[in-house]
Amino acid sequence: TAGITQAPTSQILAAGRSMTLRCTQDMRHNAMYWYRQDLGLGLRLIHYSNTAGTTGKGEVPDGYSVSRANTDDFPLTLASAVPSQTSVYFCASSGSSNQPQHFGDGTRLSIL
Amino acid sequence: QQQVKQSPQSLIVQKGGISIINCAYENTAFDYFPWYQQFPGKGPALLIAIRPDVSEKKEGRFTISFNKSAKQFSLHIMDSQPGDSATYFCAASIETSGSRLTFGEGTQLTVNP
Numbered sequence: 001t002a003g004i005t006q007a008p009t010s011q012i013l014a015a016g017r018s019m020t021l022r023c024t025q026d027m028r029h030n031a032m033y034w035y036r037q038d039l040g041l042g043l044r045l046i047h048y049s050n051t052a053g054t055t056g057k058g059e060v061p062d063g064y065s066v067s068r069a070n071t072d073d074f075p076l077t078l079a080s081a082v083p084s085q086t087s088v089y090f091c092a093s094s095g096s097s098n099q100p101q102h103f104g105d106g107t108r109l110s111i112l
Numbered sequence: 113q114q115q116v117k118q119s120p121q122s123l124i125v126q127k128g129g130i131s132i133i134n135c136a137y138e139n140t141a142f143d144y145f146p147w148y149q150q151f152p153g154k155g156p157a158l159l160i161a162i163r164p165d166v167s168e169k170k171e172g173r174f175t176i177s178f179n180k181s182a183k184q185f186s187l188h189i190m191d192s193q194p195g196d197s198a199t200y201f202c203a204a205s206i207e208t209s210g211s212r213l214t215f216g217e218g219t220q221l222t223v224n225p
Contacts, residue, residue: 059214
């Protein structure tokens with residue numbers, strides 16, 4: 001089934017450690033996004049990529065970095081995790097700027 | 113500052129009743145307003161969307177009402193069913209700027225049998 005695959009599904013990480021959340025889509029979508037979901041705050045955009053080779057900052061980019069080496073993959077890296085980065089992270093993609101976004105099933109990350 | 117504000121935070125309705133969730137936005141440049149449905153352990157899924165050139169859009173039991181002058185839009189779920197129990201998010205974006213979504217805080221809907 002076509003869609004978005006996120007890995008891992010959950011992770012517990014010690015503060016100060018680095019972590020890369022993986023996201024792969026097989027729909028050949030140009031645009032990809034990373035959101036974090038926190039109770040009472042909804043989903044907030046961390047970083048986005050309109051097309052392979054380009055990235056941009058969203059609403060809450062501090063402490064996170066992304067890369068977009070090819071169309072299918074959009075990894076999110078936490079260089080030095082802090083407890084406030086405990087959240088559920090969702091990757092999404094869309095075919096173009098006027099098409100809906102499709103979401104993966106998320107990565108639940110706990111920073112201790 | 114939340115650019116899209118959603119209410120209520122939680123909602124309980126009886127089977128067959130009408131569920132109403134409201135959203136208000138600030139940025140008048142927003143031109144695309146989707147609603148997403150999320151079940152536990154899953155990512156959000158697009159439910160229905162509207163653009164500001166119409167005041168209402170209906171798909172089955174789901175209707176979006178849009179009031180451009182008031183900068184408000186709402187989701188109505190008619191004949192609510194227990195299977196509709198989920199978290200609902202409104203969102204807004206500027207399509208010419210890449211459709212980056214700004215989400216509301218979410219509403220947890222429970223439909224009792």
